[in-house]
Amino acid sequence: MIRVENLTKYYGDVxxxxxxxxxxxxxxxxxxxxxxxxxxxxxxxIITTYLAPTSGAVYIDDLDIAEHSAELRARIGYLPELNPLYSEMPAYDLLVFAASARAITGRRFKEALGGVMETCGVREVLHRPVGELSKGYRQRVGLAMAMIHDPEILIMDEPSAGLDPNQIAEIRALIKELGKEKTVIISSHILQEVQAMADRMVILNKGQVVADGTTTELMAGFQGKAQLTLEVKNATEDSVQGLAVRFPEIRVQDQKLQDGVSRLELEYPTGQDLREQIFGYAVESSWVVLEMSRRQARLEDLFRSLTVEEGGALA
Ligand SMILES: Nc1ncnc2c1ncn2[C@@H]1O[C@H](COP(=O)(O)OP(=O)(O)OP(=O)(O)O)[C@@H](O)[C@H]1O
Ligand SMILES: [Mg+2]
Structure with missing residues (x-):
């Protein structure tokens, strides 16, 4: 188990x-x-011991990383952000390099190489300079380097940044597979990327944890908005206003009239299902309902509400 406790880091005054x-x-x-x-x-x-915190501590199985860094580094594999590889070197040489940094040589290297070639799928590119490889393959080589010592903990900083959708799908499948045996942390600034893989999420904003839990747990505490799109005929201005008067929890977000059809965008708190009442009101007002579709609050809405600054710009 990894325990991150009260971690604070200043870079100068920042x-x-x-x-x-x-x-x-x-x-x-x-x-x-x-x-x-x-x-x-x-x-x-900090968790991977490459940077010292200003204060606070990290424990891996109750061992303080500050006191046991050499021992704990041997148990951690780290794929850094932007995966800095020496582009002129063949993948094989990089793996030799990563292994020798961990004193894995000779027969042990051969075994380790066999393992990562299989799990990371780099066999066919082993003798090509990494600079010539696609980003997806470069990422696989980076992952193979991070895993050459078969660590029980794998930490990946934005592993799918810069990949195309097919490569993202491949790296996701690979990470999910690795997650069956290892403890994994993957960072991302894109919710959908981690939601597909993660058991649980920690959301950070401006240096502080703003949420921690499974998708279900996070959504349970979130008072988001449900949105209902309604397309009706015969809606008068008065009858639309009357809807918001009858149901004060409903806000008419938008209203458009085209070819005799009114398109209303309604919003109300999640946890309430007002479709039946709205339908009843429509009938009462002699509206002809052509379409009614609801969009529930989603985890993206929660993520945005936690990380978007007032005024709409991303932090
Ligand atoms: N070496 C450094 N010196 C000074 N400030 C730094 C340094 N590294 C990071 N920062 C600042 O610390 C804050 C956190 O940066 P960090 O790189 O950890 O964020 P991040 O979540 O990884 O961002 P990104 O999604 O862009 O990778 C930022 O305000 C950044 O400008
Ligand atoms: Mg970063």
Missing amino acids: CAIKEVDFTVHDGEILGFLGPNGAGKTTTLR
């Missing part, structure tokens, strides 16, 4: 993260989410 707390359980895939500059990379670099 506070990158403040009192960050969360845990990752064994065998769990944790999605570490936040907009640009939220402090994801800073936190991950």
Whole structure:
């Protein structure tokens, strides 16, 4: 288990993260989410012992990483942001390099290589310079380097950044597979990317944890808005206004009239289902209902509400 406790990091006067707390359980895939500059990379670099916190601590199975860094590094694989590879080197040489940095040589290297070639699917590109590879394959090579010592913990900083949709699907499948055996942290600033893979999510905004839980847990505490689109004929201005008077929890967000058809965008708190009442009102007002469709509040809405600044710009 990884326990992150009260982690704070200042770069000079800049506070990158403040009192960050969360845990990752064994065998769990944790999605570490936040907009640009939220402090994801800073936190991950501290967990992987590449950066010292200003205050706070990280424990892996109750061992303080500050006191046991060499021992714990051997148990962690880290795929850094932007996966900095030496582009002129063949994948094979990079793997030799990554292994020798961990004193894995000779027969042990051959075994380790066999393992990562299989899991990361890099066999066919082993002897090509990584600079010539597609981004998806480069990411696989980076992952193979991070895993050459068969770590039980895998930490990946934005592993699908810059990949095309097919490559994203492949890397997701690979990460999901790895997550069956390992404890995994993946960071991203895109919710959908981690939601598909993660068991649980920690959301960071401006250096602080603003949410922590499974999709279900996060949504349970979220008072979002349901949106209802209604297309009707015969709706007069008065009868539309009358709807909002009859049901004060409904807000008419938008109203358009085209070819005798009114398109109304209604919004009301989730947890209430007002479709029946709205339909009843439509009948009473002699509207002819052509379409009614509802969009429930989604995790994206929660993520936006937690990470979007007042005024709409992303932090
Ligand atoms: N070496 C540094 N010196 C000064 N400030 C830094 C340094 N590294 C990061 N920061 C600042 O710390 C904050 C957190 O940065 P960090 O890179 O951890 O965020 P992030 O969530 O990984 O962002 P991104 O999604 O853009 O990768 C930002 O305000 C950033 O400008
Ligand atoms: Mg980052």
